[in-house]
Structure formats: structure tokens, C-alpha cells
Amino acid sequence: MRFEKEQIVQSDSIDWERVSIAIMSDRNILKKRDVRFLPDTYNPTGRRHTWGWKVAGKLKEGADMVRVQEWYEAKGFERQ
Numbered sequence: 001m002r003f004e005k006e007q008i009v010q011s012d013s014i015d016w017e018r019v020s021i022a023i024m025s026d027r028n029i030l031k032k033r034d035v036r037f038l039p040d041t042y043n044p045t046g047r048r049h050t051w052g053w054k055v056a057g058k059l060k061e062g063a064d065m066v067r068v069q070e071w072y073e074a075k076g077f078e079r080q
């Protein structure tokens with residue numbers, strides 16, 4: 001199961017951000033953050049960067065996936 005949330009960010013260095021969550025079959029929760037940096041002296045067109053997948057936690061044994069999906073959707077994530 002995978003969820004994503006994109007947003008426009010008002011920051012000094014970032015103008016776009018996406019957070020991806022993946023729930024694996026072994027109950028591990030993986031999280032990835034992608035951003036787009038604003039143009040600067042070294043990158044006049046801006047650049048994208050990702051921090052890659054990181055283990056963010058683990059679901060409890062017997063967790064109800066319907067409730068997990070509802071929780072992430074309530075936090076603004078969309079199922080992919």
C-alpha cells in the first residue's frame with residue numbers, strides 16, 4: 001500500500017515537496033521525501049532532490065489495513 005502527499009512550500013530554499021509512504025508486506029513502513037530547490041547561483045534552473053526510502057516504523061501484528069488507510073487519508077495523503 002502506498003500513499004503520497006504533495007504540497008507547495010513557502011520557504012527560502014524549497015518551493016515544492018512530496019512525501020511518499022509505503023507499507024510493505026512485512027509490515028515495515030517506508031518514507032521518502034522529494035523536494036525542488038529554488039534557483040540559486042550554482043543551479044540557475046533549480047534542482048530536485050530525494051532523500052531515498054528510510055524505515056519509518058513497523059505496523060503492529062494484526063493491524064487493520066482499512067484503519068491504517070483511513071488514518072493516512074485523514075492526514076492529507078492520497079492512496080496511489
